[in-house]
Amino acid sequence: MINLDNQKLLRIYELMVLARRYEERLAELFAAGQIPGWLHSCLGQEAAGMALSVLLGPKDYLRGSGISRPLDEFSGPGDVWKEARVLPG
Numbered sequence: 001m002i003n004l005d006n007q008k009l010l011r012i013y014e015l016m017v018l019a020r021r022y023e024e025r026l027a028e029l030f031a032a033g034q035i036p037g038w039l040h041s042c043l044g045q046e047a048a049g050m051a052l053s054v055l056l057g058p059k060d061y062l063r064g065s066g067i068s069r070p071l072d073e074f075s076g077p078g079d080v081w082k083e084a085r086v087l088p089g
Helices: 006-031 046-055 078-083
Strands: none
Touching: 006 046
């Protein structure tokens, strides 16, 4: 069984909020016509990816997800992170 102490639970929650704000901002930009093409939103699916990212070990890996690893959580478009008020600037 996996031990989820309070520190891990808090980190999972922080990442879920971060991912939700990012997805909401992307949806706003897409609706405003500022993102060309199409957008596949993952709103409502934050818990699975963020919990998994906290529980992965150093030798574990994911494929197909750019923001699922805490070590690389700001790998998405920087301007969107800033506009979502996730990054300073």
